[in-house]
Amino acid sequence: MGPTADASGAALTTTAPTLAPPSAEEIARAKEIVGRVSTAFSSRVVGQERLRTALLIALLSEGHVLLESVPGLAKTLAASTLSQTVKAKFSRIQCTPDLLPSDIIGTQVYDQRNHEFETQLGPVHANFVLLDEINRSSAKTQSAMLEAMQERQTSIAGHIHPLPRPFMVLATQNPIEEEGTYVLPHAQMDRFLLKEIVNYPSDGEELIVLERIEAGTLGPDHEETRPVADPDDVIWLQELTKRVYVDPAIKRYIVALVQATRNAHQLLGPETGSYVEIGASPRASIAFLQASRAAALLLGRSYVTPEDVRELRHSILRHRLHLSFEALAEKVQPEMLVDALVRAVPSP
Template structure:
């Protein structure tokens, strides 16, 4: 029988999660609005999960990631994915040195703590595969040598939902490797007014460096310790199962709309992301609200829609909403 001292854990989380507020504050100096985006970046950072950002150009996707990297004392790489990019441009290659008459390893930009894979769908599958393999394995092989990637290692990929001509959409199996898919929306009116003012004055505040990679590693350990009751586990499984067999959850109307449901990786991601969310909320235990808060980000890219659903302009968010409204909360 697992014994957890929740009181002690809560106190520990109160202590360890103090940086969350500071970090959010620093990021809000640079990013106007986009609280959901900032929170999702934090969840990804704490849950050790990669994030796929999708939004039209100009919504501060790249800025948010760059700011996150600047808040942490960590190495940051930005890779602009283009159609002529090669895997070697990403992971590195062997270069022959005439002086030493030996091949030397030239590490690529993937050897960084934070990777911004900008417009990931602009590169062909071989480059995407190289990055996604590094994401999964957390190591890269160049020639005969295998190099572990630094910790923390977080890939934040962006893709543009419009201008699909000449793009290489990520296959479902590779999209599944991203823990979260965050849809970045337009700022509110007041926020946009503030953005104009900032640009007019030309004064762009910068975020201070408040964290070290070791702090993140420590926080991740605490996140893993966040208590998740069996009732919550069952709730997570129910949500994921409902994407596969909606008929079992009194949702027969969804069956013709879903081509395939979420994988077990979705259950794992939902559990760890819920823990990270509880940590951000300074709680040592997960409640159903935490699961619901991250459900859209975790599940939206893991549900396949049928042609029928696409013809009816149904998106995965509609499916998730129906499931959340139908599955009983513990």
Template sequence: MSQPIQARHDDPRRASAPVRSGRSFTPATPALRVQDLERSGAIVTAISGVFGSRVVGQENLRLTLLASLAAGGHVLLESVPGLAKTTAASALASAIGGSFHRIQCTPDLMPNDIIGTQIFNYGSGTFTTQLGPVHANIVLLDEINRSSAKTQSAMLEAMQERQTSIGGEIHRLPEPFMVLATQNPIEEEGTYVLPEAQMDRFLIKEVLTYPRPGEEHEILDRSTAGTLAAPQQAPSAAVTLDDIRFLQRAVDQVYVDEAVKRYIVDLVFTTRGSGPRPVPNLTQSVRVGASPRGSLALMRVGQAHALIHGRDYVTPDDVRAMRYGVLRHRLVLTFDALAGGVSPETIIDAVFRAVPMP
């Protein structure tokens, strides 16, 4: 009987290795004007500055939030408690001058507690609409797996449709709108696991790790100096909501070469056990591969990553750079793979090694 894929994965730093194929991925005419690239770079720098002043380390989280915000997607964060998820979300809202709401998920949380409800006014004999906390630019959905399936469904519908329905009336969510949902991997009692189809709606799933010793020492220094907790609003608004809307429109215009699109399609098809160079024994480890939404996410995040790094075109390195975050929650592993300790990152690395870069 053939052996499943070994439980190891490559060094994430290899994701930024330069492309040596000599292939040019630049458009025939510039996809964005020079001033548009400069404005995008200034927006990214300003947000990063506010984030760095509030959060110590967590560079992967910073890049994830920037890419998701620029791409107009949502993020699923997984970590043990105390790794600055709430601080990061509020820092992002402060940086863009947007509204921020935190929703603590519990088993008795109802959909109306999130999207809003109608309240009867006995004085006037009419109903008035009270919008729920989901109506904000940045929404932190803390411990989403502690809410019931009905509540999860209502929240994910709001994420997908960008609107809520209260008493038969449609209420558009603000733009930009971004959800950061968190889940704790070490406590499973009293939780409702997110179905794969619902997890697929998150653009990126980021797994946070403990800070390095030097970073944790800086956290202690900031605490003793009284600078660990910064004001909710940036001293001089870093950027505006109009800037974020501009950034998202700029991502739409980042050029994606046909060779890069074929590369993305080959990668996703390989996760399904086919592709130009199938990974041996992959079906023993992967029950369900990435969906077409995974292809769209790889391209969209690639566009955002390119723009963040000052380019108006996508290279294969942009596709590789955030491959774990885009694909780890879109692969359904078999029982044998889970029992054998095979991680999604191991599968992803095997797929990227098998598919040749253009």
């Protein structure tokens, strides 16, 4: 493939992908592994299919998830169950205003017996890390955690400590109680691959929860979920996800969607378009590319379709749009603006 030109006329060099798409045998193996994990997950977590899908997409994409909901909707159960199904290490960090960066990444402790400092790694050194109510921790602590997410390593006393593979952070925030919270800056929220809104269960699902508690399969005395895969299986799936084929037309569609968030005034008109103050960054395009590959693999395909991209629009864009004061005052939902922008962009 030869050089092309952008809108300004500058030459751009593009190269064809060198990775071969997944074979039918690899797709079958991936579907079998994902099926086992999904079944084990659903045996513990009632309903919450969107949450399960978001966690699996983030896991295969090597990304992180921001979960927003009121307390008590099985976010901790979902995170711990997923880690148990793949035989991985899980840690939970309850964020509070007095939480320090060293409480997360680790520190050095002086050993009086040996007269030397000893490094003690923090709870972030796990495969699955649940940051409960991340908006209750200070900006300094948030920054330390998000740096670990981005760099996938920590630095203690000048020494680098790589984080394990796989590594995924699930951060939660409560949208109701705002007292004593520190709002995540827009630039830091951008580092989360997906933001998922966890809703209340239906009547039937809540009844199943009660029945499982009575039967002893849920609650404080329940047994841990038996592993149905291991970290090596997850790493294999992550590498396979990178090989899922994305047609150039799909890539142009992704770029057009993200560009639309930066031109909302032109596409939606001056009134509605003014609700979007700042559009999504190129991280959104990267997130669409990575997550759509994972979504296609979960459905047993070796290629991405436009529908895969559109299905991810809310999870990828809802936390990347910076809404204006008028939009916040009028309680305009970002999902409504995302839908309007997607409708304005022609599909391939």
